[in-house]
Amino acid sequence: MRLISYLSIFILHFVLYGQTNTKFTTLKSALNEPEKAKWLELNCKDEQPLSQLEQLVNVQQLYLKDCALKELPKEIGKLQKLTLLNVQNNQLTFLSAELEALANLSVINLRGNDFEKFPSVITKLPKLREIDLTDNAKLDFSDVIEQLQQVEKLDFLYLSENxxxxxxxxxxxxxxxxxxxxxxxxxxxxxxxxxxxxxxxxxxxxxxxxxxxxxxxxxxxxxxxxxxxxxxxxxxxxxxxxxxxxxxxxxxxxxxxxxxxxxxxxxxxxxxxxxxxxxxxxxxxxxxxxxxxxxxxxxxxxxx
Incomplete structure (x- = not known):
């Protein structure tokens, strides 16, 4: 989701991560082939507990959209290769401190959640460059922007629908x-x-x-x-x-x-x-x- 050229603005300049990777839509299928599981887009109907995510150490992109989650599994913090985390349209009010371990995370999508206070753990992610805070109108955006000054590489910000x-x-x-x-x-x-x-x-x-x-x-x-x-x-x-x-x-x-x-x-x-x-x-x-x-x-x- 990086800016790559003037013309990229036509297509909201998404760079497709993992073009050669297989998309896994269930934990069960990913756990059967953990070495190949780099792109995980769960449908939230999986019977496997999300705590098993810690076994998928090669995951680079994780999508947990529209899952009615009130908190994220702490095991996400063990996915050291994760570069993209999309948890849009849940019911999140906070992010756990374990996410601080995601040293390679560059994109985080938090749109459509219930944050009333900006999750400060975000400011501790050294490679973070893109943040989506669309549809989080309960946030105090003066406080948000003040904290975002600590995200030194931030070059792409969504504040839509707020x-x-x-x-x-x-x-x-x-x-x-x-x-x-x-x-x-x-x-x-x-x-x-x-x-x-x-x-x-x-x-x-x-x-x-x-x-x-x-x-x-x-x-x-x-x-x-x-x-x-x-x-x-x-x-x-x-x-x-x-x-x-x-x-x-x-x-x-x-x-x-x-x-x-x-x-x-x-x-x-x-x-x-x-x-x-x-x-x-x-x-x-x-x-x-x-x-x-x-x-x-x-x-x-x-x-x-």
Whole structure:
């Protein structure tokens, strides 16, 4: 799930772990071939106790999604080769200290759980680079961001679906952060958010899809470090205001405006002509308008 190129933003830039590995969906099958068990995606109906995970020392990716877990088996801490842990859509309120032993963990997905306090064990994982905290609205995100300053390699952060209204000022201190997802936070104060993010010097990609965005505050133009901007699913977005701000974002290379019921871009396309990629699929452009845009942006890869 790493950022690998501008075009990777199209597919949410997932790097497929274990492309040559077999996916095991039950503990029983994995225990029968423990040497091959590197990718474990359990269906939660397995009759084997999760404590037996400690026997699968070669596991690199572990998925325990939608399992109604209130706590994780402590045996996970013995999976020294684990690089990815996905426990989304459970009922977790804490993570045990045993997870501190996961020295190779680089990706953790905690979306859709019941955390009220940020699990501090996360700050002790030396290789951690990606954290998904989507749909954990009970968290105090000022405290979260303050603690995340200890995750030195963090460059990919999901804070989507958390009813955010503002962003903590400390977010600008996440010195390695390159990509931030803020999907479906419709009450987010964009003026304040852009002001904070403009100070986050390492930030390259910002995802703001499905945020009911209408006007584009002028503070967007302060984010001169941006290379990719995702605004999908915002059907009421003011394209004239967006166009005015884009002209000031000289480094922007990728813009996504998919699924937004757009029928026409502004007559003047100059604000878009420095883009490498303009993704407009899922909209309502006529063939005539598509041709006008293509002709007006000959050096941009325009996708309808």
């Amino acid at each position: 009813n955010l209204t503002t962003l903590p000022e400390q977010l600008s201190l996440l010195n390695a952060l390159q990509e931030l997802h803020l999907t479906n936070n419709p009450n987010l104060d964009l003026t304040q958010a852009f002001s904070v993010l403009s100070k986050t010097a390492s930030l390259k990609i910002l995802v703001l899809d499905e945020n009911q965005i209408t006007g584009i505050p002028s503070s967007l133009s302060k984010m001169t470090q941006l290379e990719g901007l995702v605004l999908d699913g915002n059907p009421n977005i003011r394209l004239d205001q967006l166009s005015n701000q884009l002209e000031k974002l000289q480094g922007l290379k990728v813009l996504l405006l998919r699924n937004s019921q757009i029928e026409k871009l502004p007559e003047n396309l100059d604000a878009f002509n420095k883009l490498a990629v303009l993704e407009l699929s899922g909209n309502r452009f006529s063939e005539t308008e598509q041709a006008r845009i293509k002709n007006g942006l000959p050096d941009t890869n325009v996708v309808f």
